[in-house]
Amino acid sequence: MLNIVEIHKTYQIGPTEIKVLRGITLTVEKGEMLAIIGPSGSGKSTLMNMIGLLEQPTSGSYFIEGKKISYDNDRELSKIRNQKIGFVFQSYHLLPRLTAMDNVGIPLVYRDMKEKEIKERAKEYLKKVEVEDRAQHKPNELSGGQQQRVAIARALIGDPALVLADEPTGALDSRTGQEIMSLFKRLNEEEDITIIIITHDPKIALQCKRKVELKDGVIVG
Amino acid sequence: MIIKANIKEALRSLLTGKQRTILALIGIVIGIASVIGMISIGTIVQHEALRQFEDMGVDILTVRKEFDEKNKAAKFKLSDILELKNYSPIILEVAPYISSGTTFSYGGKTMYIDMMGVTESFFDLNKLNLQGGRFISDLDEHRFFCVIGSEIAQFLRKAGFENPLGQQFASGERIYTIVGILKAISEGGGIRPGNINMSVITHITTAVRVQEGEIESFMARVGPQSPSQIKAEIQNYFSKKAKGLNLKLRTAEELIAQMEKQMQLFTLLLGAIGSISLIVGGIGVMNVMLISVAERRKEIGIRRALGAQRFDIQSQFIMESVVLCLVGGFIGIGLGIVISYVFSYFVKWEFMMSKSAIMLGVGVATAVGVFFGFYPSRSAARLDPIAALRS
Numbered sequence: 001m002l003n004i005v006e007i008h009k010t011y012q013i014g015p016t017e018i019k020v021l022r023g024i025t026l027t028v029e030k031g032e033m034l035a036i037i038g039p040s041g042s043g044k045s046t047l048m049n050m051i052g053l054l055e056q057p058t059s060g061s062y063f064i065e066g067k068k069i070s071y072d073n074d075r076e077l078s079k080i081r082n083q084k085i086g087f088v089f090q091s092y093h094l095l096p097r098l099t100a101m102d103n104v105g106i107p108l109v110y111r112d113m114k115e116k117e118i119k120e121r122a123k124e125y126l127k128k129v130e131v132e133d134r135a136q137h138k139p140n141e142l143s144g145g146q147q148q149r150v151a152i153a154r155a156l157i158g159d160p161a162l163v164l165a166d167e168p169t170g171a172l173d174s175r176t177g178q179e180i181m182s183l184f185k186r187l188n189e190e191e192d193i194t195i196i197i198i199t200h201d202p203k204i205a206l207q208c209k210r211k212v213e214l215k216d217g218v219i220v221g
Numbered sequence: 222m223i224i225k226a227n228i229k230e231a232l233r234s235l236l237t238g239k240q241r242t243i244l245a246l247i248g249i250v251i252g253i254a255s256v257i258g259m260i261s262i263g264t265i266v267q268h269e270a271l272r273q274f275e276d277m278g279v280d281i282l283t284v285r286k287e288f289d290e291k292n293k294a295a296k297f298k299l300s301d302i303l304e305l306k307n308y309s310p311i312i313l314e315v316a317p318y319i320s321s322g323t324t325f326s327y328g329g330k331t332m333y334i335d336m337m338g339v340t341e342s343f344f345d346l347n348k349l350n351l352q353g354g355r356f357i358s359d360l361d362e363h364r365f366f367c368v369i370g371s372e373i374a375q376f377l378r379k380a381g382f383e384n385p386l387g388q389q390f391a392s393g394e395r396i397y398t399i400v401g402i403l404k405a406i407s408e409g410g411g412i413r414p415g416n417i418n419m420s421v422i423t424h425i426t427t428a429v430r431v432q433e434g435e436i437e438s439f440m441a442r443v444g445p446q447s448p449s450q451i452k453a454e455i456q457n458y459f460s461k462k463a464k465g466l467n468l469k470l471r472t473a474e475e476l477i478a479q480m481e482k483q484m485q486l487f488t489l490l491l492g493a494i495g496s497i498s499l500i501v502g503g504i505g506v507m508n509v510m511l512i513s514v515a516e517r518r519k520e521i522g523i524r525r526a527l528g529a530q531r532f533d534i535q536s537q538f539i540m541e542s543v544v545l546c547l548v549g550g551f552i553g554i555g556l557g558i559v560i561s562y563v564f565s566y567f568v569k570w571e572f573m574m575s576k577s578a579i580m581l582g583v584g585v586a587t588a589v590g591v592f593f594g595f596y597p598s599r600s601a602a603r604l605d606p607i608a609a610l611r612s
Contacts, residue, residue, distance in 0.1 A: 049607055052526065054525075054526060054606045054607050054610075055606075055607055074530055074531050075530050075532075078525070078528050078529060078530040078531075078533075079528065079530075081525075081526060081527070081528045082527065082528020082529075083528070087526050087527065089610075093519070093522075093523045093526075093610070095520055095523060097233050097234070097237065106523075106524065106527050107527045107528050109223055109226045110223065110524075110527065110528040110529050110530070110533055111528075112223050115225065115226070154527070158528070
């Protein structure tokens with residue numbers, strides 16, 4: 001479902017070249033729950049940006065559902081991000097002025113869907129992550145765990161091919177973090193949602209079906 | 222719907238930065254107000270010009286003697302002027318007049334008035350009406366009967382003369398008797414000489430003798446011939462009667478053209494204020510938008526990650542800028558209407574408001590929003606999503 005082949009990413013900072021990713025090849029099948037683990041500086045954030053189509057590789061190819069990505073078309077890239085990928089960030093990244101429900105609805109706004117329909121779907125997804133009673137609250141009125149649940153609802157609402165979570169428990173205490181992991185597991189098992197979790201925490205990685213370890217820009221295990 | 226979502230988002234964002242928003246609006250408000258004022262005052266002037274046409278007709282003109290150093294001796298003679306209508310079939314009626322300013326005091330109060338000398342035909346030519354009494358007749362030659370304007374009558378009534386008709390008053394060595402009171406006529410220029418509402422009017426022969434002045438102008442009702450033909454006719458006549466007399470003709474059309482020209486200066490001034498404040502206001506809006514973009518880099522990153530195209534981000538911020546300018550635009554339209562109302566109140570012309578001015582105001586506000594919002598919104602759209610997310 002997701003294929004990345006020989007991805008290299010080199011940053012040019014003044015005269016020095018920094019090779020962050022040095023030939024990553026990775027295949028993820030539908031319904032997988034995959035952890036990408038590695039110490040800081042291993043290139044896992046860059047890899048996540050690559051998978052999330054937020055950044056362009058220096059070389060290599062990217063296929064999603066068999067379709068090769070061309071990086072020079074902003075419309076196309078935005079559309080794929082909108083329809084195929086759901087992001088969950090470490091610090092939730094909810095928009096502070098919007099209610100939980102409106103935050104969840106954002107991806108559908110960019111599909112030009114009707115407001116009423118968006119609200120209905122947002123409600124449905126808030127229920128799925130068990131924060132439907134917080135629909136009209138702003139992010140600053142929610143706890144960290146609730147905010148992350150709202151963020152997960154936002155990632156799921158567009159029915160994406162994969163959910164990409166960057167240190168999703170990083171800002172949470174261990175109990176709440178565990179609740180979020182349970183939610184991911186449930187979504188993966190019950191709804192067959194493909195999930196990629198980027199983490200530095202081996203305990204999180206252990207809860208995933210598959211583990212890919214990154215070190216110095218290459219996959220080591 | 223993405224447009225609806227963008228408008229909502231724009232209002233939300235503008236309300237968040239209230240103070241900043243209000244400051245940026247001032248320029249837009251003044252600019253739009255000037256544009257609206259400019260156009261509606263233009264409309265008022267045009268309407269007034271038309272009204273004067275209708276009021277006085279286009280067949281009236283005034284002829285003045287142009288002062289000429291070389292031909293000081295050349296003068297209008299009353300008999301020559303009165304003879305003109307017999308000389309030429311184009312000239313239907315003439316009304317010579319003489320006028321000089323003086324003060325009029327009663328009961329410790331002073332007012333500035335015009336002493337006018339006229340003939341009987343002055344009444345019809347100027348479309349005057351009486352409150353009471355009679356107008357100056359041609360039988361009043363050299364006699365001290367006078368007709369007073371409405372404001373002088375009011376002045377006298379305030380001073381305790383219930384009915385000024387028949388009252389006598391002294392001016393210089395003469396005693397005048399008031400034989401008629403005129404109804405008020407609308408002010409605001411036009412082809413009527415002086416300010417009739419504030420005039421004491423006698424027969425021209427009386428006035429010439431008292432003021433020891435000379436007749437410098439007369440009004441005439443003319444036929445439908447072309448202005449140049451009429452001008453030639455009059456000039457031809459006076460070149461025979463008074464050699465070297467230089468004439469200046471003013472037709473109703475010329476007068477209106479002159480009035481419009483004066484207004485043009487005013488309009489130009491408002492236009493200049495309008496454009497400058499729109500530019501300044503636009504830059505203010507641009508500034509607010511740049512701050513807004515800088516403050517919301519993260520939001521832009523999030524939206525991009527969730528699937529917003531560059532175009533979506535750009536239209537979101539343009540929409541915000543347009544909403545900002547439209548808010549200013551509507552306030553400015555209100556202020557512009559007030560400005561033109563105050564203007565029409567002070568010049569005593571009828572207030573008018575054109576729909577096209579309001580539409581133009583809305584259009585200009587939108588255009589300023591799009592123009593000055595373009596650069597900030599483009600820089601928002603071009604942000605690198607990763608860099609934006611990290612900020």
